[in-house]
Amino acid sequence: MADAALDQSLDHRAATVAARRHFLTRFVIYGLLVIFAAIYLIPLLVVVLNSFRDQQEIARNGLISLPRSFRLDAWGQAWSTYCIGGTCEGMQRNFYNSLKMTIPATFISTLVGAMNGYILSKWRFRGSEALFTCMLLGVFIPGQISLMPWAFILGNLGLSNSVYGLVLIHVIQGISFTTLFCRNYYVSIPDDLIKAARIDGAGFWRIFRKIILPLSSPILIVTVIWQFTGIWNEYLFGVVFTSGQQQPITAALVALTASGTNVRAYDVMSAAVLIGALPPLLIYLFGGKYFVRGLTQGAIK
Amino acid sequence: MSTLTIRSLRKNFGAVEVLKGIDLEAQNGEFIALVGPSGCGKSTLLAMIAGLESVTSGEICIDGRLVNSVAPKDRDIAMVFQSYALYPTMTVRENITFGMESRRVPKPQQDEAVKRVAAFLQIEPLLGRKPGQLSGGQRQRVAMGRALVRDPKLFLFDEPLSNLDAKLRVDMRTEIKKLHHRVGKTTVYVTHDQVEAMTLASRIAVMHQGEVQQFDEPATIYNRPANMFVAGFMGSPAMNFLPAELSEEGGRPAVALQAADGKTASLPIVQTLASDTPRKLVLGIRPEHIYRFDPDLARRKPGIAQIDAMVELVEPTGAETMAVLRLGGKEITGRFDPDGTPLMGETVTLGIDMARACLFDPTTQRLI
Numbered sequence: 001m002a003d004a005a006l007d008q009s010l011d012h013r014a015a016t017v018a019a020r021r022h023f024l025t026r027f028v029i030y031g032l033l034v035i036f037a038a039i040y041l042i043p044l045l046v047v048v049l050n051s052f053r054d055q056q057e058i059a060r061n062g063l064i065s066l067p068r069s070f071r072l073d074a075w076g077q078a079w080s081t082y083c084i085g086g087t088c089e090g091m092q093r094n095f096y097n098s099l100k101m102t103i104p105a106t107f108i109s110t111l112v113g114a115m116n117g118y119i120l121s122k123w124r125f126r127g128s129e130a131l132f133t134c135m136l137l138g139v140f141i142p143g144q145i146s147l148m149p150w151a152f153i154l155g156n157l158g159l160s161n162s163v164y165g166l167v168l169i170h171v172i173q174g175i176s177f178t179t180l181f182c183r184n185y186y187v188s189i190p191d192d193l194i195k196a197a198r199i200d201g202a203g204f205w206r207i208f209r210k211i212i213l214p215l216s217s218p219i220l221i222v223t224v225i226w227q228f229t230g231i232w233n234e235y236l237f238g239v240v241f242t243s244g245q246q247q248p249i250t251a252a253l254v255a256l257t258a259s260g261t262n263v264r265a266y267d268v269m270s271a272a273v274l275i276g277a278l279p280p281l282l283i284y285l286f287g288g289k290y291f292v293r294g295l296t297q298g299a300i301k
Numbered sequence: 302m303s304t305l306t307i308r309s310l311r312k313n314f315g316a317v318e319v320l321k322g323i324d325l326e327a328q329n330g331e332f333i334a335l336v337g338p339s340g341c342g343k344s345t346l347l348a349m350i351a352g353l354e355s356v357t358s359g360e361i362c363i364d365g366r367l368v369n370s371v372a373p374k375d376r377d378i379a380m381v382f383q384s385y386a387l388y389p390t391m392t393v394r395e396n397i398t399f400g401m402e403s404r405r406v407p408k409p410q411q412d413e414a415v416k417r418v419a420a421f422l423q424i425e426p427l428l429g430r431k432p433g434q435l436s437g438g439q440r441q442r443v444a445m446g447r448a449l450v451r452d453p454k455l456f457l458f459d460e461p462l463s464n465l466d467a468k469l470r471v472d473m474r475t476e477i478k479k480l481h482h483r484v485g486k487t488t489v490y491v492t493h494d495q496v497e498a499m500t501l502a503s504r505i506a507v508m509h510q511g512e513v514q515q516f517d518e519p520a521t522i523y524n525r526p527a528n529m530f531v532a533g534f535m536g537s538p539a540m541n542f543l544p545a546e547l548s549e550e551g552g553r554p555a556v557a558l559q560a561a562d563g564k565t566a567s568l569p570i571v572q573t574l575a576s577d578t579p580r581k582l583v584l585g586i587r588p589e590h591i592y593r594f595d596p597d598l599a600r601r602k603p604g605i606a607q608i609d610a611m612v613e614l615v616e617p618t619g620a621e622t623m624a625v626l627r628l629g630g631k632e633i634t635g636r637f638d639p640d641g642t643p644l645m646g647e648t649v650t651l652g653i654d655m656a657r658a659c660l661f662d663p664t665t666q667r668l669i
Contacts (some may be wrong), residue, residue: 190384190386192382192383192384192386193386193388193389195348195351195353195373195380195382195386196380196382196386196388196447197388197399197403198352198353198372198373198374199351199352199353199373199374199378199379199380199400200374200399200400200403200447201374201400201403201404202374202399202403206403210388210391210399211388211390214390214391215389215390
């Protein structure tokens with residue numbers, strides 16, 4: 001009896017110690033995570049706060065300090081009236097440029113990638129693997145290398161300094177990635193489905209539309225998010241191949257920071273940066289969980 | 302009326318010859334089973350009949366029409382896959398109508414066909430569900446429904462029962478047999494399970510290494526296997542093979558074997574032998590043709606030969622008991638009635654039904 005009681009109290013003590021240790025480790029882990037999250041978030045916080053501060057107040061108290069004023073003027077200026085290189089229209093034109101570039105480029109490159117993936121996984125032909133390997137090279141070649149060729153091509157097509165030129169570039173540059181994503185996803189769809197559909201009398205397009213596409217939403221969401229953020233945030237091609245009113249927002253942001261006459265308008269710059277960052281952020285907020293799910297799909301099994 | 306004729310069909314994958322000249326034919330309404338171990342080419346053969354694999358050389362004719370280069374959809378066939386291959390994003394109804402929709406069958410006709418097939422297979426309550434919500438047996442039914450709805454010339458089954466558990470497999474086997482009886486369509490059925498082949502088929506093609514070893518009725522395949530491969534593959538437990546020598550017993554041909562006591566026993570041969578029969582033979586005896594010897598049996602059945610063997614192991618299965626016996630330095634399996642089971646370590650006198658025994662030539666492995 002006494003032994004049993006002793007055992008019990010020992011058990012109890014051991015359990016308390018274990019619980020305390022568990023709590024401590026959790027505390028350390030979450031603490032570290034919070035610190036890292038804060039490190040990542042602080043720059044964003046500074047920019048967000050500055051976009052609502054008064055320019056004079058920023059000049060007085062420094063870039064990094066708690067706000068003493070609250071104004072929305074900077075947002076309005078950044079959107080529609082601020083002068084960049086002589087035109088005083090704010091960022092709106094460039095924002096629309098970015099949309100006009102990103103949406104079609106994302107859509108077309110995703111669709112082409114899905115088609116390529118479908119062919120390379122379900123309608124293999126002699127040399128299709130070699131072709132796929134060649135397409136994959138595009139994943140590893142940095143954009144800078146293709147600057148000269150693109151300059152040549154856009155010049156010949158008469159598409160330099162135009163949003164359509166950028167659409168073309170981003171579609172082509174994106175195909176490697178979208179093809180890789182879709183092909184690897186479609187490989188996991190059983191070939192028997194395709195065979196059954198062929199016996200059922202469905203052809204190439206009908207199988208794609210009725211069987212492959214309805215199964216593709218996870219990978220299409222991943223591809224769209226990947227392409228949208230990539231194309232929207234792309235700077236190099238935008239700044240090299242367009243100027244002034246044709247520039248996408250990323251290139252225009254740099255022009256804005258360079259165009260200040262004497263006083264640096266930190267409030268407007270902050271608002272402009274946030275306007276430029278908003279669409280990918282929204283896409284990620286809405287599609288983020290599909291993104292993570294889609295990326296890991298097929299990894300297990 | 303629908304027949305299938307295959308003449309000297311060959312298939313190469315690169316340098317590998319997968320099918321080496323296949324000849325097969327199915328009469329109208331026949332149920333042909335293609336059976337063989339994995340890698341024997343049976344699934345490739347079926348895929349070629351379906352038009353999913355190209356033909357290297359030879360001919361495939363459906364109803365007398367050469368279909369070598371006809372697309373799968375124009376061959377008027379239906380196929381049931383091992384994985385069922387149901388379209389996962391479609392409901393059962395959509396799965397069944399997909400083929401008709403591809404062929405632009407009018408909607409009322411489609412509805413009628415679905416109704417007919419669903420009633421036939423008793424899957425009406427499932428029509429609105431997705432394949433993911435079905436059990437294995439239900440998926441199997443839907444897969445058959447998709448094939449049935451088309452009313453094709455030829456049914457092709459590619460190991461349709463391998464993904465089911467043992468009990469369901471037996472049930473579905475019966476269903477398929479009933480189905481074939483009612484529908485009466487010419488069917489080609491691929492399986493690696495010799496029991497499925499035996500129970501379902503009107504004729505069986507046993508395949509091995511890209512060749513048809515024997516193409517005949519189940520009883521013939523079982524009782525008079527063309528060679529040692531067929532003999533060993535069909536039947537479970539497998540046929541016992543014993544090396545033996547040709548001898549004579551009372552003026553009649555016999556085979557000499559080593560018995561348990563080291564002496565040579567002579568078993569008289571019932572069949573008449575050709576003059577060029579080799580001296581060295583392989584005697585093939587199925588486990589169920591080995592009995593515990595008793596004089597009664599010998600009187601009832603002519604051709605019972607007597608031989609002593611040591612019982613090494615006894616494996617009761619309930620309905621019957623398998624015994625591993627040592628005979629002539631080799632282990633053989635006998636199938637006994639549980640009541641008359643020999644005991645482990647015992648030396649029993651066996652009665653071997655020589656009328657049912659098969660003799661093989663050890664060099665060519667062919668039946669003598």
